[in-house]
Amino acid sequence: MADFFHQNLSYFLSGISVGGQYALIAIGYTMVYGILRLINFAHGDVFMCAGLMMVYLSSSLPFAISIPLVLILTVILGFAIERVAYKPLRSAPRMSVMISAIGVSYLLQNAALYFTGGLARVYPEIPVLSASVVIWDAPTRVVTLVTPFLTLVLVILLSLLIKHTKIGMAMRAVSVDFETSQIMGIKINKVISMTFMLGSLLAAVASFLYFTNYASVTPTSGSMPGLKAFVAAVFGGIGSIPGAVIGAFIIGICENIIKGGASIFGIPGSGWTTFSDAFTFAFLIIILIVKPTGLFGEKSVDKV
Amino acid sequence: MDREKRNHLIRVFVAIALVYGLVAVLEFTLRPTSIIFTVLRKGAIYSLVAVSMNLLNGFTGLFSLGQAGFMLLGAYTYAILTMPTAVKESERVYRYYDALIHFDTGVLAGLIAAGLIAAVFAFFIGLPVLRLKSDYLAIATLGFAEIIRAVCQWDVLGPLTNGANLLREFKDLSRITLPFSDIPFPPTLFVFIVVGICILLIVLLINSSYGRAFKAIRDDETAAEAMGINLFRHKELSFVISSFFAGISGALLAMFQYTVQAQQFRTVLTYEILLIVVIGGIGSISGSCIASFLYIALSEWWLRGLDMGTFLGINAPDLFRSGFRRLVFSVIIMIIVLFFSRGIMGDKELSYERVRSFFKGRIHRKENAR
The missing domain is CATH 1.20.5 (Single alpha-helices involved in coiled-coils or other helix-helix interfaces)
Structure with missing residues (x-):
């Protein structure tokens, strides 16, 4: 058993690391869904944009400036998307808002395509994070070790914010009942903006960690992690932050175990990488059929 | 009458x-190389997918995002079936695998098989998925489309799908002939005839009692169920039929492009079709058709200068470089989604009276202005 772990350690390590990165993205999905009942299809692309900003900013600025700048710009991007694309549709049917989200995703991808010229951009090597280390004979990068801890710290901070601050209380109230909280004097728009900003901030952090591992950014590199993070959010019970985090870690680890299928299960074949993507969706569909509310989701009742 | x-x-x-x-x-x-034919053919093909998606999203109220997956099934079925046996057995296409199938069919059989395979898959996918509601349904269908794409590229299926490699040399648009002869058939007309028949069938379906049941489900599921409509059966029917036509349009797209690769059928394709449906008006067949032709004409023809350096006589190669067209395009789409959410036609159909009153209204307005 120990031998088995030893041999395949690199898969488990990268699984935990990717899981942490998905978790940070998934929180953005789950918080927005909790409040607006909207799948924010553009969230994965916000994550990709954060990666691209880093590529461009770090080429002319030192890291000490470019990292905070990327965080700020991503937060502004998230805020702007909500104001421009979702706020005007607040009273429209849910389908219109979802279509608008798809439109934003399409727009961001095309904008990225234009600015990058369709080429993969090399992600800068952030000092410390991209240094390589060897753990129990498995070569990896520092970022792999940092990610799970950073994720946990951020999640704890976020839960403290939601539990103990006024804006956090407002968020909880809005997610329970949109209309009533409005009557109680909560400024809905402020709460929603705040949610989008927090989600974008975490997505920006995730982009530092994720792209350091993958080394290049393309216009579509946000869509797969975005979809997987969304699956994680559904698995955990959409609207629940601890659920999203647990779901993300499970998906990250399973995905990498499948990627290592050839050596872990001893079944040959080179199609395992494509299957790791398919697995995520198969997983999603199984969850949706067996337990549509996810691990920690609340049961919703349809009223006529 | x-x-x-x-x-x-x-x-x-x-x-x-x-x-x-x-x-x-x-x-x-x-000249057969004229850009007009590209626009007409691709526009017609997109009309068919858009109408098939509209049948689901606009008429049955099922927000499904699986269209690209069913198009892929159709395209692959058609390409594999109609590729001449000699080509399959040579190393021209199946370079790394031995082809599994050792027969080939004609164009029509290929098209129908493309639709049927997509429909069969839709039937089995629909069994679990259609029990889900709105956004969960959207994500699940999106997921299935991605699974189909991943499985198609799997190297174990290589003898059938050629793995992640191209399929080509099947009976594409340049190889259509009149039945039982070698006389070439005009390709654009062929696309129009196939698409026309398919859309006619969809229109007939929508105007039948099944179509009325679909609309009832869209408007209020609970009320429809109370009226005695079997929800699941009708949803499944709509899903299977929509996928059937998506499969045919996928086959047509393969014919139009001369090659097929699973990589082309990404989620973005579904998004594009959804946006076409929205631009045309959710719940309007003629709207979807008009929007498809507009979309293709804009992106393939009228806005081409945006990618090539010169647009409307303005020469700015730094600004108008590759990709600018799609950027402008997505901004236009966002404007439509945000400010004209009813699209071109709303949920109405194009008719002589509407066209007439539209022009009459404009003349009136002009006269009033004077």
Whole structure:
């Protein structure tokens, strides 16, 4: 058993690391869904944009400036998307808002395509994070070790914010009942903006960690992690932050175990990488059929 | 049949005959490499997918995002079936695998098989998925489309799908002939005829009692169920039929492109079709068709200068470089989604009266302005 772990350690390590990165993205999905009942299809692309900003900013600025700048710009991007694309549709049917989200995703991808010229951009090597280390004979990068801890710290901070601050209380109230909280004097728009900003901030952090591992950014590199993070959010019970985090870690680890299928299960074949993507969706569909509310989701009742 | 209805029918037939006549005339007069044919063919193919998606999203109220997956199934089925056996057995296409299938079929059989395979898959996918509601349904169908794409690229299926490699040399648009002869058939007209028949079938379905049941489900599921409509059966029916036509349009797209690769059928393709449906008006068949042709004409023809350096006589190669067209395009789409959410047609259909009153209204307005 120990031998088995030893041999395949690199898969488990990268699984935990990717899981942490998905978790940070998934929180953005789950918080927005909790409040607006909207799948924010553009969230994965916000994550990709954060990666691209880093590529461009770090080429002319030192890291000490470019990292905070990327965080700020991503937060502004998230805020702007909500104001421009979702706020005007607040009273429209849910389908219109979802279509608008798809439109934003399409727009961001095309904008990225234009600015990058369709080429993969090399992600800068952030000092410390991209240094390589060897753990129990498995070569990896520092970022792999940092990610799970950073994720946990951020999640704890976020839960403290939601539990103990006024804006956090407002968020909880809005997610329970949109209309009533409005009557109680909560400024809905402020709460929603705040949610989008927090989600974008975490997505920006995730982009530092994720792209350091993958080394290049393309216009579509946000869509797969975005979809997987969304699956994680559904698995955990959409609207629940601890659920999203647990779901993300499970998906990250399973995905990498499948990627290592050839050596872990001893079944040959080179199609395992494509299957790791398919697995995520198969997983999603199984969850949706067996337990549509996810691990920690609340049961919703349809009223006529 | 009363007179009004008869007049209406006559007008519809005359309009359709005019369109087909025009296509035939163009086909025999213009150079075959003209950009107009690209627009007409691709526009017609996109019309069919858009209408099939509209059947689900606009008429049955099922927000499904799996269209690209079913198109992929159709495209692959068609390409594999109609590829001549000699090509399959040579190393020209299946370079790394031995082809599994050792027969080939004609164009029509290939098209119908493409639709049927997509429909069979839709039937089995629909069994679990259609029990889900709105956004969960959207994500689950999106997920299935991605699974189909991943499985198609799997190297174990290589003898069938050629793995992640291209499929080509099947019976594409340049190889269509009149039945039982070698006389070439005009390709654009062929696309128009196939698409026309398919859309006609969808229109007939929507106007039948099944179509009314679909609309009832869209408007209020609970009420529809109370009226005695079997929700699941009707949803499944709509899903399977929509996928059938998506499969055929996928096959047509394969014919149009001359090659097929699973990589082309990404989620973005579904998004594009969804946006076309939205631009045309959710719940309007003619809207979807108009929007498809507009979309293709804009992206393949009118806005081409945006990618090439010169647009409307302005020469700015730094600004108008590759990709700018799609950027402008997505901004236009966002404007439509945000400010004209009813699209071109809303949920109405194009008719002689509407066109007439539209122009009359404009003349009136001009007169009033004077």
